Amino acid sequence: xxxxxxxxxxxxxxxxxxxxxxxxxxxxxxxxxxxxxxxxxxxxxxxxxxxxxxxxxxxxxxxxxxxxxxxxxxxxxxxxxxxxxxxxxxxxxxxxxx
Amino acid sequence: xxxxxxxxxxxxxxxxxxxxxxxxxxxxxxxxxxxxxxxxxxxxxxxxxxxxxxxxxxxxxxxxxxxxxxxxxxxxxxxxxxxxxxxxxxxxxxxxxxxxxxxxxxxxxxxxxxxxxxxxxxxxxxxxxxxxxxxxxxxxxxxxxxxxxxxxxxxxxxxxxxxxxxxxxxxxxxxxxxxxxxxxxxxxxxxxxxxxxxxxxxxxxxxxxxxxxxxxxxxxxxxxxxxxxxxxxxxxxxxxxxxxxxxxxxxxxxxxxxxxxxxxxxxxxxxxxxxxxxxxxxxxxxxxxxxxxxxxxxxxxxxxxxxxxxxxxxxxxxxxxxxxxxxxxxxxxxxxxxxxxxxxxxxxxxxxxxxxxxxxxxxxxxxxxxxxxxxxxxxxxxxxxxxxxxxxxxxxxxxxxxxxxxxxxxxxxxxxxxxxxxxxxxxxxxxxxxxxxxxxxxxxxxxxxxxxxxxxxxxxxxxxxxxxxxxxxxxxxxxxxxxxxxxxxxxxxxxxxxxxxxxxxxxxxxxxxxxxxxxxxxxxxxxxxxxxxxxxxxxxxxxxxxxxxxxxxxxxxxxxxxxxxxxxxxxxxxxxxxxxxxxxxxxxxxxxxxxxxxxxxxxxxxxxxxxxxxxxxxxxxxxxxxxxxxxxxxxxxxxxxxxxxxx
Numbered sequence: 001x002x003x004x005x006x007x008x009x010x011x012x013x014x015x016x017x018x019x020x021x022x023x024x025x026x027x028x029x030x031x032x033x034x035x036x037x038x039x040x041x042x043x044x045x046x047x048x049x050x051x052x053x054x055x056x057x058x059x060x061x062x063x064x065x066x067x068x069x070x071x072x073x074x075x076x077x078x079x080x081x082x083x084x085x086x087x088x089x090x091x092x093x094x095x096x097x098x
Numbered sequence: 099x100x101x102x103x104x105x106x107x108x109x110x111x112x113x114x115x116x117x118x119x120x121x122x123x124x125x126x127x128x129x130x131x132x133x134x135x136x137x138x139x140x141x142x143x144x145x146x147x148x149x150x151x152x153x154x155x156x157x158x159x160x161x162x163x164x165x166x167x168x169x170x171x172x173x174x175x176x177x178x179x180x181x182x183x184x185x186x187x188x189x190x191x192x193x194x195x196x197x198x199x200x201x202x203x204x205x206x207x208x209x210x211x212x213x214x215x216x217x218x219x220x221x222x223x224x225x226x227x228x229x230x231x232x233x234x235x236x237x238x239x240x241x242x243x244x245x246x247x248x249x250x251x252x253x254x255x256x257x258x259x260x261x262x263x264x265x266x267x268x269x270x271x272x273x274x275x276x277x278x279x280x281x282x283x284x285x286x287x288x289x290x291x292x293x294x295x296x297x298x299x300x301x302x303x304x305x306x307x308x309x310x311x312x313x314x315x316x317x318x319x320x321x322x323x324x325x326x327x328x329x330x331x332x333x334x335x336x337x338x339x340x341x342x343x344x345x346x347x348x349x350x351x352x353x354x355x356x357x358x359x360x361x362x363x364x365x366x367x368x369x370x371x372x373x374x375x376x377x378x379x380x381x382x383x384x385x386x387x388x389x390x391x392x393x394x395x396x397x398x399x400x401x402x403x404x405x406x407x408x409x410x411x412x413x414x415x416x417x418x419x420x421x422x423x424x425x426x427x428x429x430x431x432x433x434x435x436x437x438x439x440x441x442x443x444x445x446x447x448x449x450x451x452x453x454x455x456x457x458x459x460x461x462x463x464x465x466x467x468x469x470x471x472x473x474x475x476x477x478x479x480x481x482x483x484x485x486x487x488x489x490x491x492x493x494x495x496x497x498x499x500x501x502x503x504x505x506x507x508x509x510x511x512x513x514x515x516x517x518x519x520x521x522x523x524x525x526x527x528x529x530x531x532x533x534x535x536x537x538x539x540x541x542x543x544x545x546x547x548x549x550x551x552x553x554x555x556x557x558x559x560x561x562x563x564x565x566x567x568x569x570x571x572x573x574x575x576x577x578x579x580x581x582x583x584x585x586x587x588x589x590x591x592x593x594x595x596x597x598x599x600x601x602x603x604x605x606x607x608x609x610x611x612x613x614x615x616x617x618x619x620x621x622x623x624x625x626x627x628x629x630x631x632x633x634x635x636x637x638x639x640x641x642x643x644x645x646x647x648x649x650x651x652x653x654x655x656x657x658x659x660x661x662x663x664x665x666x667x668x669x670x671x672x673x674x675x676x677x678x679x680x681x682x683x684x685x686x687x688x689x690x691x692x693x694x695x696x697x698x699x700x701x702x703x704x705x706x707x708x709x710x711x712x713x714x715x716x717x718x719x720x721x722x723x724x725x726x727x728x729x730x731x732x733x734x735x736x737x738x739x740x741x742x743x744x745x
Contacts, residue, residue: 011397013390014199018172021310022320028171029310030206038259039199041282042249044386044401044413057308072324073172075395076331077340077388 002055004038004047005085009078012039012046016070016082023069024059034061035070035086048085061086105314106167106637107135112209112231114224116298117157117216121231126210131640134609134647136166137193138654139211140182144191145657145732147215150665150739154184154192154290155272155297157217163204163263163303166611170205170311172323173633174330174625175616177201177392179263179286180608186274186290187508187529188672190662191550193557194277194291195608197391198284203261206307218299223251223264226305236301241267243446244279251304264302265292266448268496272296273506275453275495275531279445283415284391287450288530289551314639322632326616326625330395334572335565335621340388342377343398344419344615347564349377351419354564354587355689356535356542357427360482361459362525362678365535366687367427375426375434380416384438389415396615402438409439417441420533424455428533429462429488436485443489447496452553453508456531458491460509461501463523470516476500525676528552528668536679537694539563539587544702545597548673550658557608558601561619563587576622588689590698594706603627605651610634652710653727659712659719660732663741670717673703713743 020033030036036058038047051058063069074082084090103109104127111124126139133142140162152158161183168176179201185192204212207226214224221236239250244266252258261280268276269292276292277285295301313319330336338346351357352372355365384404390397400416417437425431425440444451464470465480472479476494478487478501494502504512509524509531525532530552536543545559555561562585566573576585580599582592600619606627607614617625627644635642662668674680675694683693707714711723720743724733736742 008387011388011390011394013392013394013397015172015393015395018170018202018393022172022316025310026316027310027312029308030203031308032310040258041415042245042413044389044403044415073327073395075340075388075390075397077397 002049002051003091004049005090006045006047007078007081007085009081010037010046010048011075011078012037013075015073015075019070019073031057032059034059048082050086104130105312105639106171106634107210108205108208108311110209111211111213112226113213113215114231114233115216116214116218116222116233116300119233130167132650133654134166134606134650135210136164136178136180136611137182137195137605137608138650139609140164140180140193141191141654141657141661143211143213144182144184145661148184148665152184154186154189154294157215157298159184159294159297161214161291161294161298162211163214164211165201165204166609167210168633168637169611170202171313171637172320172393173612173637174323174326175391175394175396175613176611177394178608178611178613179204179280181278181286181291183289183291183294184665185530185551186293187510187526188552188662188666188668190528190552190666190668191658192289192291192294193551194286194288195556196278196280196284196286197613198281199392200261200263200280200305201611202392203305203307205311206309207305208307208309212303214298214300217297221299221301223302223304224300225255226303228306228308239301240270243267244448245282245446247302248282251302255304255306257306260304260306262302262304264448265295266446266496268448269293269296271496271498271506273449273495273498274508274511275450275457275506276448277450279448281415283442283445285445285450287452288554290453292448313637315636319633319636322629322636326629326633327395329629330616330624333621333624334569336396339615339620340397342381343400343416345380345417345422346377348372348375348419348422350564351423353688355538355684355687355692356564357423358525358533358535359427360430361428361463361523362535363463364685365537365689366684368686371426371430371432374432375422375437380434384434385416391613394613394616398615404435404438407435409435412439412442414438414442421451424451424533428455428459430482431485431488432483433485440485440489440492443492447492449492449496452533453531454492454495456525456533457495457505457509457512458488460513460520460524461491461505464516464520469518469520474501474516522677525678526553527676528672532676534559536675537684538689538692540590540694541585541593541596543675543679543694544593545600547675548597548706550655550662556614557604558597560585560596560600562622565621572622579618579622579626588692590695590702594702594709597706598709601655602648602651605654606630606647609650609654649727653729656719656724656727656729657732660736663718664735664739670703670715673717675699716743718743
């Protein structure tokens, strides 16, 4: 079970998910990505899961150098937050913002 | 038989007959090169499968749902879903389009389109789980709001991440203005498509897709995506747009005299009321975060939360400019939380906001003029801005209760039921309730008037007449790009040409699945058809020029036009503005005294028909025009119906 990190800036656009699938397999998909956006539309909250290990078809994240392909497609306002999450600098707090 | 591999497209169209529960799959490729995708393929299917005598609520009617070939990829804004059917207002073309996250999920499940036909014997919802297709019992969710439906289906399937299109009580009750909702607040609004779903006993379509979309030339495609995104990041409008959404241009909209104040009695609202809807106030008081549709770098949507007053606790995705103009302008609500509430309430009930507010605005004006009284309105006093009464009427419409049952027919039909010379105050186009102020800007209004689906600003009306005010460099660039001499809001010259430019543009982006907000519709410095053609060519591997895309756009538009002629007998007379907009001047503001000239409008319409190769006297198509577009079969259909121009 991966941890969900709830965010402040993520817009829920899932560009990172689709970019990640392309990075791994040169196709566009959600289910093989190393990153997953959890959209809680009722509450207006967006969480991020980073798959550090392969799980349920999601391929393990294989880059942590700040040059991740997904970051290129993250909207500018949310990019620093995503970068910190990918680096493992943000940990989840139960139900709260990471 | 081995299926030929296609790129961009998934290659499959799902057909579900709700009467027989038969499920089949057809190849997309038989339509793709001729009709592009999304709106284009939808229209081709609707045209070939519906008979002119079919009425919208018959089982024989179709609802065709389409995600274009760029949907599911990284192309910016490629998330739009197009839906087509027979229009419940005009019986002609019914099309609508929504954002959100449904369309890409449909592609990942393996389908470009879904054709829904027949009528289920009992309430059902369609569950698409990749190759597993199932009609599931919907008794437990029939009667529920769209928000409840979204929650209940996710619980039923046991997956919070599935995507759902659904109807609310308005659709179930065949309210003409019923819409289809995705992601709780993304509406495929116009043409009564929600009522058609209701007539089929179909509460929702839910989808989970674990597959992928492949493009033909991955390296070239990513390069095209990157250059499109780079262009967007440089857009002068982007920052404001990302922050406010389209509501950011609210002050400009009023300054341009393009707000249908109190049921179009004026095109401009008093500044002391306008200021109450100030975009910055919404940002500081209600906005909680930015929110986006799938793959959108603009994130024009906002999440709002109300922490005071009668709607304290309401948390919802925010609204666009149209909603403030409807509730704040057309109905004169001055209390900002009521704008947020009204939008959410319509979405919950599955009512299109244009088609909900306009019959109410008609009733309010009739009440103002003594045409309607409390004895007609279930005892309600219809006083401008009274949001309590407005929400009660919205509820009554959705459930067809009392006076709401009349309003649920839309203002045109409602005025015919009531009589008493109330028709003048029913502001509609081709029978459908209108949001767009027609008088100004001239191109904007003209685009809404000639729109095949009956009003609406997303199929040909330009936004450039307002959006580039004050940005002279951009305005000059815009004129070169669109090939017109003027974009001034109060000038007639070249407005027919400008509208045709955007008719073609919107056919293309709607067919590919790109949101118009990332394109040169919103801002001339954003994606043009050149970038769009490159994305399409790289995605599909089929080299396609801008001219070839435009030709397909003309084919789709001509098919819509022919459908309107064959199914609804629409012609030149149906492309004219509501009488009020030709008679009454703008009463206040910068353009005070401006009257839309009938003579100039006639000339604009003549030019519009001529540029399309149609007959300007009747507005009908010619064989020559249709044959030039390889639509001889359509010319034959029109000729058989005695509806072709002799030229």
